[in-house]
Amino acid sequence: MTTLLTGAAVLGGEPRDLAIEGDALVDPSAIDRDRAEVIDASGLIALPGLVDLHAHLRQPGGEQAETVASGVRAAAAGGFTCVFAMANTNPVADTPAVVEQVHRLGLEAGLATVRPIGAVTVGLAGERLADMTMLARSAARVTVFSDDGHCVHDAELMRRALEHAAALDAVVAQHAQDPALTRGAVMHEGPLSAELGLGGWPSVAEASIVARDAMLAELAGARLHVCHVSTAETVEVVRAAKARGVRITAEVAPHHLLLTEDLVRSYDARFKVNPPLRTDADVRALREALADGTIDIVATDHAPHAPEAKLTAFADAAFGMVGLETALSVVQMAMVETGLMDWAGVARAMSTTPAAIGREPGYDAPLEVGASAHVVLVDPAARAVVEERHLRGRSANSPYLGRELPGRVLHVWHAGRRTLADGRIVTEEVGR
Amino acid sequence: MRHLLTASMPRDEAIGLLDLAEDMHQIQDRELKKLPALRGRTVVNLFFEDSTRTRSSFEIAGKWLSADVINVSGKGSSVSKGESLRDTGLTIAAMGVDGVVVRSGASGAPALLADWIGRPVVNAGDGTHEHPTQALLDAFALRRRIHGGAARGKALDGVRVAIVGDIAHSRVARSNALLLPALGAEVTLVGPPPLLPPAAADGSRLGVRAEPSLDRVIDERPDALMLLRVQLERQAGKVAPSAAEYITGWSLTDERLARLGDAHLLHPGPMNRGLELSSRAADSDRSAILEQVTAGVSVRMAVLYSLLASDHPSAELGGAR
Numbered sequence: 001m002t003t004l005l006t007g008a009a010v011l012g013g014e015p016r017d018l019a020i021e022g023d024a025l026v027d028p029s030a031i032d033r034d035r036a037e038v039i040d041a042s043g044l045i046a047l048p049g050l051v052d053l054h055a056h057l058r059q060p061g062g063e064q065a066e067t068v069a070s071g072v073r074a075a076a077a078g079g080f081t082c083v084f085a086m087a088n089t090n091p092v093a094d095t096p097a098v099v100e101q102v103h104r105l106g107l108e109a110g111l112a113t114v115r116p117i118g119a120v121t122v123g124l125a126g127e128r129l130a131d132m133t134m135l136a137r138s139a140a141r142v143t144v145f146s147d148d149g150h151c152v153h154d155a156e157l158m159r160r161a162l163e164h165a166a167a168l169d170a171v172v173a174q175h176a177q178d179p180a181l182t183r184g185a186v187m188h189e190g191p192l193s194a195e196l197g198l199g200g201w202p203s204v205a206e207a208s209i210v211a212r213d214a215m216l217a218e219l220a221g222a223r224l225h226v227c228h229v230s231t232a233e234t235v236e237v238v239r240a241a242k243a244r245g246v247r248i249t250a251e252v253a254p255h256h257l258l259l260t261e262d263l264v265r266s267y268d269a270r271f272k273v274n275p276p277l278r279t280d281a282d283v284r285a286l287r288e289a290l291a292d293g294t295i296d297i298v299a300t301d302h303a304p305h306a307p308e309a310k311l312t313a314f315a316d317a318a319f320g321m322v323g324l325e326t327a328l329s330v331v332q333m334a335m336v337e338t339g340l341m342d343w344a345g346v347a348r349a350m351s352t353t354p355a356a357i358g359r360e361p362g363y364d365a366p367l368e369v370g371a372s373a374h375v376v377l378v379d380p381a382a383r384a385v386v387e388e389r390h391l392r393g394r395s396a397n398s399p400y401l402g403r404e405l406p407g408r409v410l411h412v413w414h415a416g417r418r419t420l421a422d423g424r425i426v427t428e429e430v431g432r
Numbered sequence: 433m434r435h436l437l438t439a440s441m442p443r444d445e446a447i448g449l450l451d452l453a454e455d456m457h458q459i460q461d462r463e464l465k466k467l468p469a470l471r472g473r474t475v476v477n478l479f480f481e482d483s484t485r486t487r488s489s490f491e492i493a494g495k496w497l498s499a500d501v502i503n504v505s506g507k508g509s510s511v512s513k514g515e516s517l518r519d520t521g522l523t524i525a526a527m528g529v530d531g532v533v534v535r536s537g538a539s540g541a542p543a544l545l546a547d548w549i550g551r552p553v554v555n556a557g558d559g560t561h562e563h564p565t566q567a568l569l570d571a572f573a574l575r576r577r578i579h580g581g582a583a584r585g586k587a588l589d590g591v592r593v594a595i596v597g598d599i600a601h602s603r604v605a606r607s608n609a610l611l612l613p614a615l616g617a618e619v620t621l622v623g624p625p626p627l628l629p630p631a632a633a634d635g636s637r638l639g640v641r642a643e644p645s646l647d648r649v650i651d652e653r654p655d656a657l658m659l660l661r662v663q664l665e666r667q668a669g670k671v672a673p674s675a676a677e678y679i680t681g682w683s684l685t686d687e688r689l690a691r692l693g694d695a696h697l698l699h700p701g702p703m704n705r706g707l708e709l710s711s712r713a714a715d716s717d718r719s720a721i722l723e724q725v726t727a728g729v730s731v732r733m734a735v736l737y738s739l740l741a742s743d744h745p746s747a748e749l750g751g752a753r
Binding site for chain 1: 536538558562603630
């Protein structure tokens with residue numbers, strides 16, 4: 001089966017053809033065009049399949065909010081071909097049994113590669129290291145470790161986790177949040193939290209942990225990844241650490257590139273997320289940092305919740321927003337349409353670099369002949385108001401409902417297999 | 433749909449409400465304290481948090497307006513009972529009530545209920561956010577103290593009010609910091625630095641001036657001192673001052689009372705004598721504390737009347753929500 005994509009703006013560049021044969025991209029001039037399925041891609045941008053280093057797929061234990069199968073549907077709808085599944089499931093992904101279960105569920109679901117993230121500490125409790133080497137050597141071959149949702153705040157544990165990670169060529173992805181500075185915190189700390197009477201989450205609670213971790217990573221010679229950087233202060237810390245040569249990478253979540261704390265005025269818990277939405281100045285700093293490479297990647301922090309977890313008072317509601325389906329549109333709006341980033345930059349921040357950080361092969365030569373056929377076609381001129389029907393996961397806790405976003409993911413191929421066609425999930429049965 | 437969710441409201445509207453409360457206040461001198469204004473209306477006092485004073489005050493206000501008043505208490509959070517805030521609100525609304533008075537430990541809960549249930553909602557205190565009827569009654573009592581019988585139509589222009597205590601966790605402070613400046617008053621927030629809310633870029637807190645030293649504020653001879661109830665045991669143990677430390681810095685002691693001049697004293701109650709203020713201060717003729725309680729009923733009558741009386745033309749209270 002050969003598919004020919006004609007006239008696509010590859011990485012936003014001059015229009016040319018792409019050809020997919022089997023699981024790889026092949027030279028379009030070398031195929032038998034009469035026997036190929038031809039898709040007119042003129043006016044569309046071709047990107048490599050997107051890689052999300054940070055998603056909560058909720059299985060096992062949170063199946064009323066999301067499953068691996070529903071999560072990869074959301075992923076495919078958003079142009080993702082690889083999703084790293086966070087460890088804060090129930091039971092926690094701190095044993096080979098759990099990560100192998102998630103790995104297997106991903107294989108069964110198809111649509112995208114699911115890479116389980118392993119917990120740093122047993123039960124995410126921050127007291128005892130998980131068996132990181134066993135997780136790395138399991139069938140799920142864990143390469144990313146994170147207690148996300150919780151900060152590994154004990155400096156000794158963090159240091160030892162980094163030492164293990166260095167030996168395994170793995171990365172520790174830290175949820176940077178000093179728990180002592182954020183008791184009862186549900187929104188950004190500042191004049192608005194004072195006005196609304198909601199517990200404040202000060203910027204320093206993030207930046208101070210990142211500063212410490214950068215020094216520990218340097219000591220351990222390990223790779224440190226900072227999850228969901230949300231403040232201008234943290235950007236400065238990451239910038240300084242990189243200048244020093246620390247092996248540090250950082251991610252920003254789409255919502256932190258577009259939304260600010262002002263949305264919390266409504267007390268609508270759709271806007272409750274951890275770390276919280278911050279200020280205009282933070283949004284500007286994060287956009288600039290992503291543009292100049294201080295922040296390496298965009299990761300969704302896709303966090304589905306059942307309706308009842310959100311239809312309640314702000315302080316009582318769960319943290320988190322779904323984000324897989326809308327991530328690329330948000331990045332188009334915040335980065336491309338503002339002139340801060342071109343599509344090649346988007347491909348780097350949402351595919352090549354996250355795959356490199358997570359040691360996922362097949363993404364290092366985006367859309368080149370011979371590369372794995374992870375391909376996304378996007379219509380950048382489309383604009384639509386986000387509605388629940390656009391969300392393909394199990395939960396609808398999106399902060400963008402009712403908001404117009406640009407861009408539409410039309411077609412996706414995962415290792416040569418079509419997962420999205422004209423915006424519709426392709427639900428053919430896939431082999432194990 | 434009209435609600436009272438915040439004390440943030442235009443000056444004219446605040447004066448109008450205070451004047452309406454003056455009308456209501458007059459019936460307290462009558463032998464038969466009953467107006468027919470809300471006959472046939474049902475008001476639910478939905479209290480997720482314990483409160484005797486505020487709930488009783490709303491109950492009396494409703495009854496003096498001839499409304500049927502039902503008290504519904506939800507111990508602890510509705511979530512802990514297993515029913516969501518939204519379901520509780522929808523259940524109450526489905527019983528055909530005309531208005532809901534809500535007290536909740538969760539900031540913003542009354543605003544959410546107002547969106548969900550399609551009935552007028554009065555915020556009777558939400559978490560560490562607002563307590564608008566308390567601010568209205570404080571303004572009412574203070575206006576009477578300053579303008580006496582000629583208070584009607586007046587504001588609080590140039591009146592300097594210091595609010596003292598745990599500002600960061602006080603819904604009373606928040607609502608007063610919004611309402612009193614709208615009436616022309618100059619508000620200063622006073623308290624131990626860890627109990628002051630985060631500062632804005634201009635150094636103000638909650639939009640008004642903040643000053644950690646009560647002694648400096650007393651030296652400025654304010655026109656009124658509002659002492660907040662202090663619950664040291666409920667604050668984060670690491671940062672709350674001890675009682676001794678609090679008294680040293682922020683209690684209205686006899687010594688400070690003597691230096692204070694003729695400032696009026698306000699306290700939302702219940703008082704901790706000896707902690708927030710000395711007994712001598714509480715019982716002095718400068719204390720308007722019992723007048724505040726009386727004013728509470730009048731102000732709440734005015735609010736319920738404004739929101740629920742079918743013939744009342746006023747626009748939504750509390751401005752934009």
